[in-house]
Amino acid sequence: MFKIKDLKFKNILDIDYLQVEEHNVTCIVGKSGGGKTTLLKLLNNMISADKGEILYKDKNIEEYNPFELRREVVMLPQTPVMFTGNIRDNFEKTLRYTVRDLADDVTYKGLLEKVGLTHSLDSDTKNMSGGEKQRIALARVLLLKPETLLLDEPSSALDDETEDFIIRMVVDYSRETAGTLVMVTHSRSVAEKFADTIITLSDGKIQDIVDNISLKDENNMHYSGL
Amino acid sequence: MQDVTLIGLAAAFIFLLILLAIMRKERLGHEWEIILSSVRMTVQLILVGYILTYIFDNPSVWFSLIVLLLMLTFAVINTFQRVGNVPEDIKKIVGVAMFTGTGITILYFIILVFRIEPWYQPQYFIPIAGMMIGNSMTGITLGIDGLLTGMKDNRAVIENALMLGGKPSLIMREITGRAFYQALVPTINSMMGMGIVFLPGMMTGQILAGAPPLAAIKYQIAIMLGIMGSVTLTVYIVIKWGSRTFFNQRGQLK
Numbered sequence: 001m002f003k004i005k006d007l008k009f010k011n012i013l014d015i016d017y018l019q020v021e022e023h024n025v026t027c028i029v030g031k032s033g034g035g036k037t038t039l040l041k042l043l044n045n046m047i048s049a050d051k052g053e054i055l056y057k058d059k060n061i062e063e064y065n066p067f068e069l070r071r072e073v074v075m076l077p078q079t080p081v082m083f084t085g086n087i088r089d090n091f092e093k094t095l096r097y098t099v100r101d102l103a104d105d106v107t108y109k110g111l112l113e114k115v116g117l118t119h120s121l122d123s124d125t126k127n128m129s130g131g132e133k134q135r136i137a138l139a140r141v142l143l144l145k146p147e148t149l150l151l152d153e154p155s156s157a158l159d160d161e162t163e164d165f166i167i168r169m170v171v172d173y174s175r176e177t178a179g180t181l182v183m184v185t186h187s188r189s190v191a192e193k194f195a196d197t198i199i200t201l202s203d204g205k206i207q208d209i210v211d212n213i214s215l216k217d218e219n220n221m222h223y224s225g226l
Numbered sequence: 227m228q229d230v231t232l233i234g235l236a237a238a239f240i241f242l243l244i245l246l247a248i249m250r251k252e253r254l255g256h257e258w259e260i261i262l263s264s265v266r267m268t269v270q271l272i273l274v275g276y277i278l279t280y281i282f283d284n285p286s287v288w289f290s291l292i293v294l295l296l297m298l299t300f301a302v303i304n305t306f307q308r309v310g311n312v313p314e315d316i317k318k319i320v321g322v323a324m325f326t327g328t329g330i331t332i333l334y335f336i337i338l339v340f341r342i343e344p345w346y347q348p349q350y351f352i353p354i355a356g357m358m359i360g361n362s363m364t365g366i367t368l369g370i371d372g373l374l375t376g377m378k379d380n381r382a383v384i385e386n387a388l389m390l391g392g393k394p395s396l397i398m399r400e401i402t403g404r405a406f407y408q409a410l411v412p413t414i415n416s417m418m419g420m421g422i423v424f425l426p427g428m429m430t431g432q433i434l435a436g437a438p439p440l441a442a443i444k445y446q447i448a449i450m451l452g453i454m455g456s457v458t459l460t461v462y463i464v465i466k467w468g469s470r471t472f473f474n475q476r477g478q479l480k
Binding site: 044045046047048062066067068069070071072074075076077079080081082083084093094096097098099137140141144 | 383386388392396397400
């Protein structure tokens with residue numbers, strides 16, 4: 001899906017080669033300040049590399065219309081920010097900003113349920129908890145039906161139980177729609193549980209890439225053997 | 227017309243002494259600022275009086291245009307001083323907006339509304355241009371302030387909306403709309419209260435100088451619409467173009 005070649009961004013990232021597979025769940029782990037968020041922003045073209053190239057579907061992302069690219073490769077930032085107004089406004093603004101037709105309340109309600117919320121669409125988002133905002137932000141992203149999802153610490157504002165629920169939901173969504181999911185997480189256990197591939201970033205460099213599918217299978221075999 | 231005598235004028239300065247006495251008694255400080263501002267007002271107006279007398283006696287296209295240019299330049303500089311930290315890109319836009327926005331309105335009103343002949347006749351051209359430029363300056367100051375504050379307060383929201391694939395012009399619409407309205411508020415307010423809460427300066431001046439009130443209000447109505455027009459044009463250009471300067475060609479936040 002993505003191929004990164006000789007990439008340099010300030011003194012934050014320095015990647016010789018990296019490939020992110022299509023239809024896969026890729027987790028990026030590593031210490032904070034290691035360049036994880038920067039890498040996601042580069043894939044979403046929120047920033048452009050100083051050197052090197054990033055190919056998306058074998059075409060340099062700088063050659064895409066940036067807005068159309070971002071609608072296909074949507075990024076959810078770590079700190080959720082609500083658009084002013086109620087939940088419906090948040091959905092409608094998402095559609096308006098991206099030049100799409102508005103949807104109906106049934107669609108919005110369905111997305112809310114998907115992220116585990118039962119609020120009325122008229123609820124003001126201003127006084128919601130971090131976790132609730134994170135879920136609404138996620139629902140907003142799902143409304144756009146992106147092919148590729150970039151999630152930056154999707155569970156930072158959530159407790160463990162909700163974290164598990166949300167991530168499982170996103171992973172399921174991605175698998176059902178044969179989408180591609182790239183997720184930055186501080187939690188190695190989350191990565192080991194859900195990822196097909198785990199990339200460890202350290203000081204802006206790729207430290208290692210682990211094929212987690214075979215590891216997961218191995219674990220499953222162990223368990224079944226017991 | 228009844229002239230103000232020098233003795234009469236001197237008597238008006240009594241109120242300056244009262245203010246200074248109060249400030250001293252209450253230890254408020256700032257006395258020198260008051261003295262300086264009064265002296266500056268007096269000296270500047272005397273100078274302008276002489277300059278205008280000369281220009282009125284010798285009407286010329288060049289004099290009128292030079293005065294216009296000076297007023298515009300001071301207005302632009304004044305805007306930068308009042309807002310502070312205006313980004314370089316926006317400074318250029320303010321210059322362009324001030325010159326084109328007020329320029330177009332001034333010429334339109336002088337030529338088509340007031341039908342002044344010749345158009346550069348200084349006793350009309352200079353005060354009319356001055357009023358439009360002065361109000362546009364206030365409008366732009368408020369407009370830029372609204373834009374910069376809106377941008378600062380909503381950076382995270384804007385970034386979030388961009389990540390979803392939003393178009394900058396659509397994302398910025400709420401902020402630019404608010405800034406535009408904020409810039410228009412003084413003009414709207416002054417039109418609301420006009421004639422009831424206060425008599426506008428220009429009309430008061432004309433009436434004091436002996437013009438019939440009905441003639442004075444016709445000028446006043448026209449000039450208010452002119453002010454609205456020039457504020458609208460200049461502020462719209464500044465906000466519309468200014469809001470684009472926060473993004474680069476790739477729709478990335480600068």
